[in-house]
Amino acid sequence: MISLRRIYIVVAAVLLIIILALAAFTTWYTVDESEQAVILTFGDAKEGTSEPGLHFKLPWPIQQVEKLSKETFSLQFGYQQEKGEVKEFPKETKMITGDENIVLADLVVQWKITEPTKYLYNSADPKEILYDTTSASLRSIIGSSKIDDALTSGKAEIEADVRDLLSTLIKKYDIGISILAVKLQDVELPNDEVRKAFTNVTDARETMNTKINEAKKYENKRLNEAEGEKKAIILNAEGDKAERIEKARGDVAVFDKIYEGYQTNPDITKERLVLETLEQVLPNTEVYIMNDDGNTMKYFPIRPLEPKAEEETKKGSESNG
Known part of the structure; x- marks a missing residue:
């Protein structure tokens, strides 16, 4: 007959084996790279880890592990x-x-x-x-x-x-x-009816936007052309202004020269101005210098002498050449 002591020994051994097995299998755990773990100590979650690899803990039921994914x-x-x-x-x-x-x-x-x-x-x-x-x-x-x-x-x-x-x-x-x-x-x-109506509205809005863009494009084109024409007119005006200023400066210089000659020989300058004015007013008129002493009017024909003077000048230049 089996004694009570032997029964106690067997039960104690079985319990010891169970405890050792629990300790062996519940004191470690692994965490994958895609996982994170929470450690529960008597049901109280205070620790956690996301480091992959082998980790150790107190055996069950003291500590437990809950694993969750780190993926999206x-x-x-x-x-x-x-x-x-x-x-x-x-x-x-x-x-x-x-x-x-x-x-x-x-x-x-x-x-x-x-x-x-x-x-x-x-x-x-x-x-x-x-x-x-x-x-x-x-x-x-x-x-x-x-x-x-x-x-x-x-x-x-x-x-x-x-x-x-x-x-x-x-x-x-x-x-x-x-x-x-x-x-x-x-x-x-x-529903389909509402979609169709909205599509029609959208198409009409797109057509409107297209027309507006075309109008703005035409407006910009015309504005650019007008701006170019304005700049061309301004440039022409500035050129005409510069030309007139230079011409006025030339006229002033000529007048200054005439005035200097007038101060030196007033009579000669007056006669020259009269002759030049006659040539401008009556360009095709024959001009004669005349002297009237009261008895006989004498004149000195300038025009017939001009060709002869030109021929003599030409001959002189050829002989010198």
Whole structure:
């Protein structure tokens, strides 16, 4: 018959083996490069590590390890894509714009766990909080935007505003995650008739913008031409001004010379001025110098003598040559 002492010894040995096994298998743990760990000491999370490799801790149940991924997660709002199939949720994506139009908007939020302890214990379901906060942020920004901006060129600004608002709310809720990016997938009108009407309006607006651009282009062309003509007129006027100034200066110089001659020989200068004036006023008139002594009028023919003087001058130059 087995004694009670032997039973105690066997039980103690079994317990010792169990304790040693627990110590052997629960005093160490490994962290992958894509993981981060939180150490719980009697259920109290105070320690964490994100360093990859082998780590040691106190055996269970004194300390436990919770591992979370460091990778980037994607939250799909308004639709769900699995195995190449897309399932839409139009009730969630239907919202009203600031100018009281209805649009369907869905997006993707990229986020990651940055504070694993808060992610695990500051909320019961942080993913649900993130989803609801995304819905509230998107509806708030769409509700203050115009439909034209939401459907056309304002998407980038809407994405930035949603990201800022979502990041602010998530930081306020303090659930240990960070928002990396927000990307609108589709923003569209609720039915085909509304889409067609909006397309017609958009086409008309584009035509209007095209006409305005063409008019501005023509306006700029005409302004450039007018500017060129103005500059040409100014340059011509400045050239004519300079020419007249130089001519006036020449006339002044001639007058000064005549005046100097007049001061020296007033009578001769007067006679020369009279003759030059007659030549200008009557260019084809024969001019004679006449002397009347009271009895016989004598004159000295200048014109017939001019050709003879020119011939004699020419002959003299040829003989000298």
